[in-house]
Amino acid sequence: MLPALWLASAAIAAEPTAPQARPKLPISVAFVLAAGAEVVDFTGPWGVFEYVTVPGGSGSPYKLFTVADATRPLKVSGGLTVVPDFSFANAPMPDVVVVPAIEGNPSPAMLAWLKKVGARAELTMSVCTGAFVLAAAGILDGKQATTHHSALGLLAANHPTIAVKRGARFVDSGKVATAGGLTSGIDLALHVVGRTFGREVAEATAKQLEYQGTGWKDPASNAAFAKRPVSTAEHPLCPVCEMEVDPKRAPSLDHEGQHYGFCSEGCKTAFQKAPKFFEW
Structure with a gap:
């Protein structure tokens, strides 16, 4: 949340x-x-x-x-x-x-x-x-x-x-x-x-x-843009900037049982600093 x-x-x-x-x-x-x-x-x-x-x-x-x-x-x-x-x-x-x-x-x-x-x-x-x-x-x-x-x-x-x-x-x-x-x-x-x-x-x-x-x-x-888009297996989104990502190439990490893919290392770093703002 x-x-x-x-x-x-x-x-x-x-x-x-x-x-x-x-x-x-x-x-x-x-x-x-x-x-x-x-x-x-x-x-x-x-x-x-x-x-x-x-x-x-x-x-x-x-x-x-x-x-x-x-x-x-x-x-x-x-x-x-x-x-x-x-x-x-x-x-x-x-x-x-x-x-x-x-x-x-x-x-x-x-x-x-x-x-x-x-x-x-x-x-x-x-x-x-x-x-x-x-x-x-x-x-x-x-x-x-x-x-x-x-x-x-x-x-x-x-x-x-x-x-x-x-x-x-x-x-x-x-x-x-x-x-x-x-x-x-x-x-x-x-x-x-x-x-x-x-x-x-x-x-x-x-x-x-x-x-x-x-x-x-x-x-x-x-x-x-009133509602945050939902990331799905078919259309995975970067949790930070909400851009679509390529799961085969995207930087990724696991957090509290959830797998996240990111559009860039910068977004991954931002997530790691404050994950509660970006969790799906």
Whole structure:
């Protein structure tokens, strides 16, 4: 059995139909980058904020910029090269922070910057496994959160103070919000637009983008991932990331009378460190 911490169903929060108190414009949004940052994770929300217009306004009410360890070019996913606008040493204080999935561990400078701005920003949000970066910075301690469906168990195992939500397209905890995998970031960004400027503005933004997805209206819309898949002899799954494995080649071990196969040695190691989070 899995801990209730991981199995808790996604809470459904009411979508705001009216804006909060009128924010001071422009709203500055910092997109945190590092080598291997997932392109969809940050360009999806970037595109949403870019296309927002409000009645009586001119252009987007959001001012967007990128920040990284340094302003030298870095390669993100798919081989795209990006030149960050600022380094963590000279970036302006943002109102909103967006953290995508990155390659490897976050740098000390990134974590220090996130801790500093997280205490003052109106919202710090992650997309996909960017949740692990927020967790490493201590921003998710004691909060509900989600991440890519293949990493839900790892997030719960590595950070037991976080209430990890299955089946959540996004989780809005007020000053902190987390999205599921990849395109979930678009929905979280539209949700943020709705909570800031109201449903009509969010609807208009989605229309301008010709975005047909409706996940931003229902935080529990990742229902396909609400239940953990079952591993069978015919279709064995890695207990950590839930990917299908080849039993003839997969690293394996026996634990409490159960045979487990893993997609990689990394997943096997993760299981050995905290098996109670991954047992079938």
